[in-house]
Amino acid sequence: MENQMPREEGFDHSFGLLKEGYNFIKNRSENLNSNVFETRILGKKAICMTGEEAAALFYDATKFQRTDAAPNRIVQSLFGKDSVQTLDGEEHKNRKALLMSVMHQESITNLLEITSNQWEQSIDKWTKMEQIELYEEVKELLCKVAFKWIGAPLHENEVKTMTKELAAMFESPAAIGPAHWMGRTLRNVIEKTVQQMIQDTRDKKVQYPKDSVLHKFAFHKDVDGQLLDAETATVEVINMLRPIVAIAIYINFTVLALLQFPEQKEKLKNYPDYAKMFVQEVRRYYPFFPFVAAKVKSDFTWNGYDFKEGTLTLLDLYGTNHDPQIWDNPDEFQPERFANWEGTPFSFIPQGGGDYYLGHRCAGEGITIDVMKVSLDYLVNKIEFNMPEQNLDFEMDDIPSIPKSKIVLSHVKRINTQ
Incomplete structure (x- = not known):
């Protein structure tokens, strides 16, 4: 039996989306007392969903497609044209297999060794500085990590430029006007740089290691057995680089959590297994990416509601991670909730839901967790610092949201363990 889907009245709610950011879907879901509702965005009908059941539906490839779903401004600045996030079917499986092929244990161990070495080098620099903006410093640290990996x-003289170009991709998609255009421009610049690397390795002008990400991506073949065109290979290499730099957002929130919940530091020092629980709770509790988009593949009915082919559908990531039907006391910071966590791939979705290999869950989620754990160890056990007075507020309408001060640390010192 078909029911009328709860609907938000009004001609268009694009402004509300920008104004409310991470809370846009959550607020309306609560007001309409429904985990699914209809609204209008950019003058067109859109469906918004939140919660575990909705996430399981959203990641059903027979019901939804990614092709042409994400707004062009997101594709042009964040994902890149014809990236894995915009594909479906066999093309998506082929491309996702490429990304997952570099997520094996040896490769991840190498990444974490590089991360640790870069933390060591950065600390050497920070101890000579009166104060640092952690967000900006960690972006550079992770940019070095990403390219080396x-x-x-x-080269040292390339770091600031490359960091700025990669960060602009995830800092600008929700921006309006010059900030957004700058993000698109900087993406074009770094695409040219990486594409030249791809072409140089194909032409054997530069010999990158055969087991390196760059070499594998340069010589990957599509579903038809043809080399990916250089532009597409470039987009996917950037899909390795950009998310690593974006972990800086989580690392900033890691420090904020240590400050807001000081009792956590002793638990981290005393219980080795606590670090992963803490990292997972940072990813659940603080905002990262607000929602993901798809389009209805063909007409179907779900829970009595009619979904029409081609309708834009948004899944609420932030709201699902704060859903009281999934989480006890969702607005409290409680890492212990992950001690014996038995959730599903659709209940905890800071970086998307579903299956890594066949679905659209972020291929680099495991990397994110591991890099955060390495960074947390340095922040808790290997350095000490002062926190000068600063504005640590963050806004839920800023996408991505980070503390306004970008976390200023002063008088960074190594902890003497002898």
């Missing part, structure tokens, strides 16, 4: 280490 793919097999193309940066």
